[in-house]
Amino acid sequence: MDRSEYTIEYFKEKGFVRKECKKCGSGFWTRDTDREVCGDAPCETYSFIGKPIFKEKNADEIRESFLAFFESHGHTRLKRYPVVARWRDDLYLNIASIANFQPFVTSGKVPPPANPLVISQPCIRLEDLELIGKSGRHLTTFEMMGHHAFNKRGAEEIYWKNDTVRYCDEYLKQLGVDMDSVTYKEAPWMGGGNAGPCLEVVTGGLELATLVFMDLELTQNSGDTNIDGQWYRKMDTYIVDTGYGLERFVWASKGTPTVYDAIFPEMINELLTLAGREHPLKSHSEQILEIARLCGVMKKKEIVKKLNISSDFVKTVIEPIESVYAVADHTRCLAFMLADGIVPSNAKEGYLARLVLRRTFRMLKSLKIDTPLEELVISHIKLLHHSFPELEQYVDRISEILSLEKTRYEETLTKGERIVRQKAKESKAKGKMPLDTLINLYDTHGIPPEFAVEIAAESGGDVAVDVPEDFYSQVAKMHAEEKKGEADPFVHSLKERTKSIPQTLKLYYDKPTAAEFDATVLDAFDNFVVLDKTLFYPEGGGQPADTGFLTPVSGEDNLKVVDVMNVDGVILHKIAGAANRIDKGASVRGSIDYQRRMAHTRHHSATHIVIWAARKVLGGHVWQAGAQKGEDKSRLDITHFKRISDAESSEIEMLANKMVMRNEVIGVHVEDKNEAEKKYGFCLYQGGVPPSKEIRIVRIGEDEDVQACAGTHCSKTGDVGPIKLLRTERIQDGIERLWYSAGEAAVRAVQAREELIKKSAAVLRVPQEKLPATVERFFEEWKQLKKENESLRDEIAELRVGWLKGCARAISGLNVIAEILPDVDTKGLLKMASQLSEENFLTILMSKKGNRASVVSSVPANQKDSISASEVVKRVCEVLGGGGGGTPGIAQGGGDKVANIEEALLAGLRVVEAKSL
RNA sequence: GGGCUCGUAGCUCAGUGGAAGAGUGCCUCCUUCGCGAGGAGGAAGCCACGGGUUCAAAUCCCGUCGAGUCCA
Numbered sequence: 001m002d003r004s005e006y007t008i009e010y011f012k013e014k015g016f017v018r019k020e021c022k023k024c025g026s027g028f029w030t031r032d033t034d035r036e037v038c039g040d041a042p043c044e045t046y047s048f049i050g051k052p053i054f055k056e057k058n059a060d061e062i063r064e065s066f067l068a069f070f071e072s073h074g075h076t077r078l079k080r081y082p083v084v085a086r087w088r089d090d091l092y093l094n095i096a097s098i099a100n101f102q103p104f105v106t107s108g109k110v111p112p113p114a115n116p117l118v119i120s121q122p123c124i125r126l127e128d129l130e131l132i133g134k135s136g137r138h139l140t141t142f143e144m145m146g147h148h149a150f151n152k153r154g155a156e157e158i159y160w161k162n163d164t165v166r167y168c169d170e171y172l173k174q175l176g177v178d179m180d181s182v183t184y185k186e187a188p189w190m191g192g193g194n195a196g197p198c199l200e201v202v203t204g205g206l207e208l209a210t211l212v213f214m215d216l217e218l219t220q221n222s223g224d225t226n227i228d229g230q231w232y233r234k235m236d237t238y239i240v241d242t243g244y245g246l247e248r249f250v251w252a253s254k255g256t257p258t259v260y261d262a263i264f265p266e267m268i269n270e271l272l273t274l275a276g277r278e279h280p281l282k283s284h285s286e287q288i289l290e291i292a293r294l295c296g297v298m299k300k301k302e303i304v305k306k307l308n309i310s311s312d313f314v315k316t317v318i319e320p321i322e323s324v325y326a327v328a329d330h331t332r333c334l335a336f337m338l339a340d341g342i343v344p345s346n347a348k349e350g351y352l353a354r355l356v357l358r359r360t361f362r363m364l365k366s367l368k369i370d371t372p373l374e375e376l377v378i379s380h381i382k383l384l385h386h387s388f389p390e391l392e393q394y395v396d397r398i399s400e401i402l403s404l405e406k407t408r409y410e411e412t413l414t415k416g417e418r419i420v421r422q423k424a425k426e427s428k429a430k431g432k433m434p435l436d437t438l439i440n441l442y443d444t445h446g447i448p449p450e451f452a453v454e455i456a457a458e459s460g461g462d463v464a465v466d467v468p469e470d471f472y473s474q475v476a477k478m479h480a481e482e483k484k485g486e487a488d489p490f491v492h493s494l495k496e497r498t499k500s501i502p503q504t505l506k507l508y509y510d511k512p513t514a515a516e517f518d519a520t521v522l523d524a525f526d527n528f529v530v531l532d533k534t535l536f537y538p539e540g541g542g543q544p545a546d547t548g549f550l551t552p553v554s555g556e557d558n559l560k561v562v563d564v565m566n567v568d569g570v571i572l573h574k575i576a577g578a579a580n581r582i583d584k585g586a587s588v589r590g591s592i593d594y595q596r597r598m599a600h601t602r603h604h605s606a607t608h609i610v611i612w613a614a615r616k617v618l619g620g621h622v623w624q625a626g627a628q629k630g631e632d633k634s635r636l637d638i639t640h641f642k643r644i645s646d647a648e649s650s651e652i653e654m655l656a657n658k659m660v661m662r663n664e665v666i667g668v669h670v671e672d673k674n675e676a677e678k679k680y681g682f683c684l685y686q687g688g689v690p691p692s693k694e695i696r697i698v699r700i701g702e703d704e705d706v707q708a709c710a711g712t713h714c715s716k717t718g719d720v721g722p723i724k725l726l727r728t729e730r731i732q733d734g735i736e737r738l739w740y741s742a743g744e745a746a747v748r749a750v751q752a753r754e755e756l757i758k759k760s761a762a763v764l765r766v767p768q769e770k771l772p773a774t775v776e777r778f779f780e781e782w783k784q785l786k787k788e789n790e791s792l793r794d795e796i797a798e799l800r801v802g803w804l805k806g807c808a809r810a811i812s813g814l815n816v817i818a819e820i821l822p823d824v825d826t827k828g829l830l831k832m833a834s835q836l837s838e839e840n841f842l843t844i845l846m847s848k849k850g851n852r853a854s855v856v857s858s859v860p861a862n863q864k865d866s867i868s869a870s871e872v873v874k875r876v877c878e879v880l881g882g883g884g885g886g887t888p889g890i891a892q893g894g895g896d897k898v899a900n901i902e903e904a905l906l907a908g909l910r911v912v913e914a915k916s917l
Numbered sequence: 918g919g920g921c922u923c924g925u926a927g928c929u930c931a932g933u934g935g936a937a938g939a940g941u942g943c944c945u946c947c948u949u950c951g952c953g954a955g956g957a958g959g960a961a962g963c964c965a966c967g968g969g970u971u972c973a974a975a976u977c978c979c980g981u982c983g984a985g986u987c988c989a
Contacts, residue, residue: 346987347988442987443922443988444923445923730983826936826972834936892972893935894973
């Protein structure tokens with residue numbers, strides 16, 4: 001990156017000098033002319049530990065001072081966004097304050113909610129999960145305080161580099177930081193397809209803030225700037241993206257050994273008390289502080305070596321406190337995740353929540369703390385009361401989810417214990433459990449390798465279990481072969497093609513009940529027709545496209561519309577056959593398949609009603625995870641932490657139908673996106689986030705349900721007609737799918753079910769209400785008869801055995817019974833043959849049933865070496881045109897050449913004769 | 918979104934193509950003053966469901982339903 005990017009007026013003005021770090025080579029700006037290193041770890045140790053940088057402040061004080069400072073400099077203060085990034089399809093969790101404004105605000109499509117603005121955004125990053133508690137500075141959850149200015153080229157500039165640096169300098173000064181110790185380190189930033197110059201603000205060895213000047217976007221092969229082999233070009237917008245680490249500031253003001261001791265000391269004390277331990281800072285103060293200072297510079301392992309710390313000390317003092325730190329951190333993370341509506345699951349963001357909570361369970365176990373996790377999380381929520389009172393609203397739900405998760409995890413482990421024992425047994429011969437097995441245990445059954453080690457040791461310990469250090473990354477690597485979904489080149493080419501065509505007037509919004517319209521052809525290419533206005537609804541929001549016809553006013557040629565697409569506001573009618581039959585400027589009459597459209601409309605409104613009812617019955621954590629509307633039925637996927645019971649499903653259905661009967665108005669209006677978000681919250685975006693400045697809002701009643709939605713809707717809930725819940729299924733852990741029909745389709749669905757019952761009752765000749773009892777009786781009787789049948793067959797077989805003995809003939813000293821019996825199945829033949837062979841007869845028994853002949857042969861135990869039943873059967877079956885096999889003692893087979901049955905028996909006898917000679 | 922595993926007696930699970938099994942619980946009898954315990958016998962299975970391959974499927978293949986788990 002060009003050095004001129006960092007030539008900032010403010011630096012000159014205040015007498016800063018640019019230097020290059022003697023250790024890492026990075027450029028940095030400082031007031032201290034004697035300084036030689038950039039000041040950042042690992043070039044410098046944590047000098048602030050035990051020696052705070054400024055006057056002690058807690059998190060609330062820092063946050064308020066920051067927000068107030070920027071407010072007094074013309075910034076608008078914003079409330080926090082959720083930690084679940086529901087408005088992003090490329091992220092699960094909110095990882096930075098700027099993430100709130102990506103991608104539409106940063107790209108310039110949607111104006112920012114305020115400009116400039118300031119926010120303190122709780123963020124969650126799980127990349128360094130393994131380091132939490134160990135490194136002394138990593139947190140899963142942190143608050144990124146940020147002030148942002150969104151500038152557009154050609155428009156008046158809000159502010160850019162100079163003011164950003166000045167604000168930072170002045171804010172630090174206000175806190176009382178020694179300004180000679182502050183360095184601004186040059187560090188080009190990139191992420192999420194954007195990049196730009198960046199200054200890291202460092203003091204006391206600690207990076208406190210990052211000032212990013214985002215003005216580049218990723219391009220294909222060439223551009224203005226090359227960073228790490230990637231080309232970038234200047235954007236139309238240029239954005240001030242700053243991140244001040246709230247926790248870092250608190251830490252710097254307290255100078256505690258770790259960031260954890262600074263942020264949640266109360267939680268740490270509570271956990272230490274529960275574990276019956278005391279903070280090592282009390283007993284080993286010198287060692288702990290020394291370790292803490294080195295933490296920024298080197299890894300724990302290296303520190304242990306350098307300071308010559310005994311492994312006993314690591315095990316009994318360091319590791320337990322690290323677990324305490326991690327648990328304190330994780331309880332805060334879980335509080336935000338669960339309060340903001342994440343449902344633990346085995347996919348997507350739910351999986352991340354489960355990852356964190358299972359890790360916490362493991363650490364609690366190692367600390368021998370048996371207090372339920374939900375109590376600890378609630379404890380942490382109480383500590384956060386002042387800053388985040390909203391978390392308290394959800395303690396009931398959080399409790400239920402966590403205790404459920406605990407039960408689930410325990411079940412997984414109990415099951416796992418058996419599996420590990422068995423696998424240990426299997427690997428006994430090798431004396432060592434193969435890595436494959438270990439990976440399989442974790443990947444397939446969720447058994448962490450540490451647990452496998454424990455179990456294997458408990459159960460004898462004659463199988464060694466070695467866990468490689470990079471175990472988890474090896475697992476991750478196995479899954480790494482993923483192909484990323486590329487942007488559809490076809491859609492892209494359509495976008496290029498339609499760029500210059502004016503936006504289509506959307507009649508389906510203005511006249512939702514119309515079926516016909518007149519329009520003018522603006523363009524026709526391939527098999528697409530573009531009109532100046534249309535009634536045809538394009539596919540979107542889970543609602544399928546309309547179908548119908550376009551009829552040119554001059555000419556009889558009807559064009560069948562098979563699909564409709566919205567490409568950046570231009571609506572494309574895809575027709576059957578080529579579009580060159582129609583001329584630009586021609587007038588056409590369009591007609592849509594009205595029945596089909598109405599069915600979609602009803603189902604779309606029904607979907608809003610059903611999700612409203614589901615939220616009422618199941619709770620506010622319910623979130624739409626996908627939906628598809630159809631003509632006959634629709635489906636809606638929602639997040640929920642357990643199976644929906646029959647009672648709950650009935651209640652949802654009843655509530656939905658009550659909403660229909662209330663006949664509330666379904667209102668539609670267009671509103672400024674930022675205004676709407678302020679008014680209704682992110683609940684709006686059940687079906688995704690529209691990329692526009694203004695959004696279409698669909699409201700049921702007095703804000704009973706409010707959603708951003710582009711679909712067609714009934715004007716009153718009564719028009720939806722009956723809503724019938726057809727079934728629920730669990731498509732994934734944590735996601736339930738509801739199937740339902742609305743309007744005429746609902747009536748048809750009920751009728752179809754009634755028909756089933758009617759027909760079933762007719763077959764059994766009983767009244768419908770007797771059906772369950774009768775079916776049960778029949779099933780029981782059927783089982784009874786099956787048993788009786790079997791015992792009768794046994795009896796017949798026994799009788800036949802007596803008779804068969806009389807048919808024995810001697811062949812070369814063997815008692816041979818070779819007979820064809822009427823209508824016996826293979827099982828019956830087997831029974832007889834095995835009994836006869838026990839009494840020293842060699843048998844070949846055959847029978848035909850339908851168009852299939854079967855054979856069983858048995859050989860007495862003392863003859864098995866000289867003659868094999870299996871060979872006899874094979875020969876017989878050859879003649880029967882089939883195959884067979886078994887053991888030397890008893891074998892079975894068959895074939896479909898029933899006519900050859902006698903010949904086959906003789907062939908079998910010849911095998912016996914030949915062998916016994 | 919992608920991958921892996923599992924579904925067999927009330928329960929916990931063996932069984933990898935040739936007759937449906939074990940442990941535990943249940944029932945009956947014996948032993949005992951009684952309980953605990955011991956002994957003998959017995960009942961209990963749509964091998965999740967639907968197709969396919971095969972002479973033959975709990976077992977192999979495909980689909981459906983249900984459960985578990987890992988990764989992005």
